[in-house]
Amino acid sequence: MEIGHWTFVINPPRKMLNSAQRQAVETIAGPIRILAGAGTGKTHTLIARIGYLIELHKIDPSKILALTFTNKAARELNERLNKLKFPGVQTMTLHALAARLLRQFWRSDFVIIGKTEQEALLAPLLTGHEADKMETILSDIELIDFETPKSGLSNLRLDVIVKAYKKALVQHNSLDFSGLLTTLLDIWQENPDILEKSQAHFHYIMVDEYQDVNGPQIQIAQKLAEGHKNLCVVGDPDQTIYSWRGSDIKSMADFPLTNHGCTLITLTENYRNPPNILKGAENLIAHNADRLPKTLQSMALKQGEISLWKNSDEATQFETMAHLLQYYLGSHSLMHEADNLDTGHERVFLKLSDIAILYRTQAEGKRIAVELTKRGYPYQLSAPEVFWERKEIVDFLLNLEKLRFLRVYPENMTFSKWLADRIDHFIESNNWSEHQVKQLNSLLNYAVIYNSLPIQDALFEFLDEARTEQEIDNLIEADRINLLTLHAAKGLEFPIVMIVGLEDDNIPLKKSIKDPEMLAEERRLLYVGMTRATKDLHLFFCDQKFTEIKTPSRFLDEIGYTNMIFGKLPDAKVQSIRRKQITKSQMQLF
Numbered sequence: 001m002e003i004g005h006w007t008f009v010i011n012p013p014r015k016m017l018n019s020a021q022r023q024a025v026e027t028i029a030g031p032i033r034i035l036a037g038a039g040t041g042k043t044h045t046l047i048a049r050i051g052y053l054i055e056l057h058k059i060d061p062s063k064i065l066a067l068t069f070t071n072k073a074a075r076e077l078n079e080r081l082n083k084l085k086f087p088g089v090q091t092m093t094l095h096a097l098a099a100r101l102l103r104q105f106w107r108s109d110f111v112i113i114g115k116t117e118q119e120a121l122l123a124p125l126l127t128g129h130e131a132d133k134m135e136t137i138l139s140d141i142e143l144i145d146f147e148t149p150k151s152g153l154s155n156l157r158l159d160v161i162v163k164a165y166k167k168a169l170v171q172h173n174s175l176d177f178s179g180l181l182t183t184l185l186d187i188w189q190e191n192p193d194i195l196e197k198s199q200a201h202f203h204y205i206m207v208d209e210y211q212d213v214n215g216p217q218i219q220i221a222q223k224l225a226e227g228h229k230n231l232c233v234v235g236d237p238d239q240t241i242y243s244w245r246g247s248d249i250k251s252m253a254d255f256p257l258t259n260h261g262c263t264l265i266t267l268t269e270n271y272r273n274p275p276n277i278l279k280g281a282e283n284l285i286a287h288n289a290d291r292l293p294k295t296l297q298s299m300a301l302k303q304g305e306i307s308l309w310k311n312s313d314e315a316t317q318f319e320t321m322a323h324l325l326q327y328y329l330g331s332h333s334l335m336h337e338a339d340n341l342d343t344g345h346e347r348v349f350l351k352l353s354d355i356a357i358l359y360r361t362q363a364e365g366k367r368i369a370v371e372l373t374k375r376g377y378p379y380q381l382s383a384p385e386v387f388w389e390r391k392e393i394v395d396f397l398l399n400l401e402k403l404r405f406l407r408v409y410p411e412n413m414t415f416s417k418w419l420a421d422r423i424d425h426f427i428e429s430n431n432w433s434e435h436q437v438k439q440l441n442s443l444l445n446y447a448v449i450y451n452s453l454p455i456q457d458a459l460f461e462f463l464d465e466a467r468t469e470q471e472i473d474n475l476i477e478a479d480r481i482n483l484l485t486l487h488a489a490k491g492l493e494f495p496i497v498m499i500v501g502l503e504d505d506n507i508p509l510k511k512s513i514k515d516p517e518m519l520a521e522e523r524r525l526l527y528v529g530m531t532r533a534t535k536d537l538h539l540f541f542c543d544q545k546f547t548e549i550k551t552p553s554r555f556l557d558e559i560g561y562t563n564m565i566f567g568k569l570p571d572a573k574v575q576s577i578r579r580k581q582i583t584k585s586q587m588q589l590f
Helices: 019-026 042-055 071-083 094-105 115-125 134-143 155-171 177-190 192-200 215-224 251-258 275-285 314-329 335-342 362-375 391-401 415-428 434-441 444-450 455-467 516-530 554-559 571-587
Strands: 032-036 064-068 090-093 204-207 231-235 263-267 306-311 355-359 379-381 481-485 494-499 533-542
Touching: 019 042, 019 263, 032 042, 032 251, 042 064, 042 071, 042 204, 042 231, 064 071, 064 094, 071 090, 090 094, 094 177, 094 192, 094 215, 094 455, 115 134, 115 155, 115 391, 134 155, 134 177, 177 192, 177 215, 192 215, 204 215, 215 231, 231 251, 275 306, 275 516, 275 533, 275 554, 306 314, 314 355, 314 362, 314 494, 314 533, 314 571, 355 362, 362 379, 362 481, 391 415, 391 434, 391 455, 415 434, 415 444, 415 455, 444 455, 494 516, 516 554, 533 554
Parallel strands: 032 231, 032 263, 064 090, 064 204, 204 231, 306 533, 355 481, 355 494, 379 481, 494 533
Antiparallel strands: none
16 A cells, blocks of 8 residues: 555555546545545545555454445445455444344334334324324424424324324334434433544544434534534535435535534545446436536547437336347347347347336336236336335334344354254244245345354344335346336446436426425435446337326436437337227227
8 A cells, every 4th residue: 555646456456546436445534525426436445445444544444334225225335345354444324324223222122113013013103084194294203303294183183193193102112214213313412421432443434425314313413513514515415316305405415504614525536437428317317406516528449328218108118128128138038139140230138127117106106017927028117015015024123023032043054054944934833825934034144144143143233224115125136127217227227227207207206396496406306316327228108008198207408308319119119009909909899
């Protein structure tokens, strides 16, 4: 390791750092704000910074805290650090951190509950018409401490419900997702000695995706760093897409105001997106006012295009999608690949997992899933309810909660083997379907992460992580086409990205069009989706959906039609679609 020009040499060798990344790595004292544009290597920079602290400054890894927005991001960061021989760094989400500190300094036996259990506690507290607003009321409860309620209930009535709900949580010795954060802050406020003990754990704190943190999360990070001020936040306001969860677009801009002497660093060299795709995305986001200034420059050598596909209706859109899938993947019979070879034009086909289809609403994703099923394409659908809220999973986790405080656990057995035994016993004592059994056994994919821990410690970590999972955390490594909401795609990248639904009541949503702040967030959401593409980006809109005439999204004008090429199906494909449409019309006559 050379300190003068600083080349970070570790086995295995690490990629070189650009000048802004190097500044972010070498600046270790005091508050730091790293404004990191899409694809600018922020994770690479964070890992190098952690390595710099450990190797050069001999900082104890356990004193370094890296906070991420999702459990998936925390796992991936931890895996990369372990590969580089940096074990022991504390990597977790803010919710997982809150759970750990509460168990250590408050009570170790509380239960973290998910949506299903929340609804069970809330249901008896609601009147008939209120029960129809269950989901909205739950959302209000989660945001009650830092956002104006939007359920339509009066403040007085909502206050009565919240007090009764919190009382029910206490009676059941439970905390919900947002309660982890607010309870930790309350404990610190009431017990300064517990705050001091919590602060003593960590000497260097880094918060990734800082633009998406909410009020209580900001307070937790600030309080932990009160003494040493070594708080480094990384984020991109242009990717703020969680205002409905309490995140504030101003969090990155406000950081220097509340952290005096803050070092400001901006990463602008984009290594992910081809120039044409980045230019279109930057044109789009430039329409948002009051942005922190930054202009990204594509460093990617590969070429790629933004293709715009105009479809008469959703059925035609599915046909277009199928054509593109065949182009990138080959046909199931491999006849398409044979045709290419016969003409002397060899093409390397992609893996299923190289393709992501993004959409604004879960309903769109389900319709696409039906079409992929018809055509025999395996896929994975990102949606909270598909896994962690399934009855068999919820019941099994509740069953596991009772085993947290066993006095004796088997020795010389890994956690995943122990959990497999528990799953077998649970299956034997219940009448689960074959699919439910498969879902239960899939928990073992998560369990192996904790095999290095004693079983009781692993059980605590496993249960707390299961209760703090988010939509993106449902995705696993699998060779399947990825069906994702635009929100769930954040932090990911794929060679091929298809974004559907670019109509002016879907992207942006109709309710957002007349609200400048909501419209700006819809623009940021599309920007996130566009910057996931590392090779080709395909945008789709329909002239008609469900007999309703549609208008192309206003965002297409902002991207700039000169930055796009218009997709065109082969004549044979167009004729095939027309024949199908004629046949369908004829069948409707009978």
